[in-house]
Amino acid sequence: METQTIRFFHRGQVKEVSDAPITRTVLQYLREDARCTGTKEGCAEGDCGACTVVIGELQDGGDVEFKAVNACIQFLPTLDGKALITVEDLRQADGTLHPVQEAMVECHGSQCGFCTPGFVMSLWALYQQHNPGGEAPSRQTICDALTGNLCRCTGYRPIIDAGERMMALPAPTDGKLDPKQIADTLRNLKRGETFRYRAQGQDFFAPRTAAEFGAIKAAQPDIRILAGSTDVGLWVTKQFRELGSLLYVGQVEDLNQIAQRDGMIEIGAAVTLEKAYAALNAAHPELEELWKRFASLPIRNAGTLGGNIANGSPIGDSMPALIALGAEVVLQHGETRRTLPLEDLYLAYQKTAMQPGEFVAALRVPVAGPQHFRTYKLSKRFDEDISAVCAAFGITVQDGIVTEARIAFGGMAATPKRAAATEAALTGQPWNEATARAGMAALAQDYTPLTDMRATASYRSRGAANLLYRFWLETASEALPAAAVNVRAPGAGTIAIVTA
Structure with a gap:
């Protein structure tokens, strides 16, 4: 298998790269090689959004899907066959600002400007999903x-105002970012065989x-194995690890499918978190x-549910709910497959039941869930934060009488883990406060x-x-309304404090 060049669409033309390390990030390429310095470097771990760019990918129907991602943790070879849109692309040929940029100006959405390009690119991806002049x-x-975008200058109100205003402004007329023309280019770049890139x-x-x-x-x-690099990317940018050769799941077409059969939703290992959660929801x-609340939209646009499962992190938010x-x-x-319950995959911290040469191919989730099912997340921030505790409860x-309980x-613990003692304390008991409190006590076991x-x-x-x-x-049989148990629910806000 001969080595090939990385080919992608950027700045109105096809770019070819042949000498960059396989873990060179898209951000490093933009700032140091392409001299496109509008994209900023902030945290180098996908948290701040200063590096946000938009990736365009050709879909089965022939259209291009645009999604915001973090350039700081995406490796350059993953761009092969895709379009890379940065803030430099948005200004029209006659110097006119794109409606997203113009809206940021009109609504006073920028002060220091460092994070502004990232906000603009997130809003541009959203703009592509709506019709200018429409709703x-x-x-x-x-x-x-x-x-996925942090700002400590203006606050968010004027930026959100810009997100509303941008749709009412005149649409671009120069056609520089015409999705149909980009689709034509990507069709010509599409490979029919395994892409192999070799460097150093x-x-x-x-x-x-x-x-x-x-x-x-x-x-x-x-x-x-590399999926969305939302974790592996940090091994390079933060830990400076040498990863060796990489096997990328992102272009495996039959692992990038969602199907429903035999009462199960089957989600391929290459399906992004955003699409996987949409199907599950x-x-x-x-x-x-x-x-x-799972990370941020740019992270969910890049990361995969299969990667989250294979990683086996004790704070991976997907696993408790799925278990x-x-x-x-x-x-x-x-080409041989086997299936096992998800909770049996995790043996110890960062250790799974996968054998050498084995990989996560898919996840199967029952369409019919428990009679009562809830998930909860405790974290210091509401959005884009790692859980202190993530809980999932399912009972029938x-x-x-509680006839079945699945709690994770x-x-x-060192792994995502079912609460066996708690499940036993609930099963066969009346679903009342005394049983709930017995389950609470059993959690210590x-x-x-x-x-x-x-x-x-x-x-x-x-x-x-x-x-x-x-x-x-x-x-409970006389359940409290959402406003009574969730301060962010509609109608919530009044809290009575009783002191002795």
């Missing part, structure tokens, strides 16, 4: 689009089929808050949490127990 996105939709003695493989992916992994069991709407829903993980070696109640937590920078052990233990009590309040 503007809701303020909540705008806020969701900006969860290291290989970057991007297979097109699961069979090709499995063959490479089986032949090289120790090769590092359609079947289980109780997941919506966890979906929107409570009874999810199964599909593992593949070569018949004739007032993240942040409470299931978990011995640690103290770290996110929370103390006592906070985690108390918080986990209180979340179970909240779950009971929300699902």
Whole structure:
């Protein structure tokens, strides 16, 4: 297999790169090689949004999907066959600002300007999803689009105003970023075979089929699998690790599918978190808050559910909910697959049941969930923060008796873990306050949490127990309304404080 050049669309033409290290980031390429310094470097870990760019990918239907991602943790070879849109692309040929930029000016959405290009690119991605002159996105939709962008100058109100204003301004007329022309270019760049890029003695493989992916992994069991690089990227930018050769899942077409069969939602390992959660939320709407609070939109646009599962982090927010829903993980070696319950995948901290050469191919989640299902997240920030505790509760109640319970937590142990003692304390008992409190007490048998920078052990233990009590309040026979248990729910805001 011969080495090939990295080919992608940027600044109105196809760019080819042949000599960059395989872990060179898109941000490094932009600022140091392409001299496109509008994209800024802030945190170098995908948290601040100063480096936000937009990636365009050709879809099966022939259209181009534009999505905001963090350039600081995306490796350059992952751009092969895609379009890269940066803030330099937005100004029209006659010098006129793009409506997104003009709206930021009119609404006074920028002061120091360092983070402004990142905000502009997040808003530009949102702009592409709506018709200029048509209905503007809701303020909540705008806020969701900006969860990955931090600003400490203007505050967010004028930036959100700009997100509303941009749709009312005249649409661009120069056609420089015409999605149809970009689609034509990407069709010409599309490869029909495995893409191999080699630099400085290291290989970057991007297979097109699961069979090709499995063959490479089986032949090289120790090769590092790369998905959205939302975690692996930090190994380079923060830990300065040498990763060796990389096997990229992002171009494997049959792993980038979502299907529903046999009562299960099957999500391929290459499906992004954003698309995976959209599919899961359609079947289980109780997941919506966890979906929107999982990292930020640029992270969910890049990261994959398969990667989150394979990583096995004890604070990975997906796993508790998926375990409570009874999810199964599909593992593949070569072309052979096996399935096991998701909770059985995790053996110890950062250790899984995968054999050498095996990889996560898909996740299977039951369409029908428990009668009562909830997920909760405790973190220092509401948006874009790592959990101190992530909890998921699923129970079925018949004739007032708990007949089945599946409870899982993240942040409470070395792995995402079911609460076996707590489940036993609930099962077969009436679903009342006494049973809920017995379950709260049983949590001490299931978990011995640690103290770290996110929370103390006592906070985690108390918080986990209180979340179970909240779950009971929300699902009891005389359940409290959402406004009584969630300060962010519509109608919430009045809190009575009683002192002795």
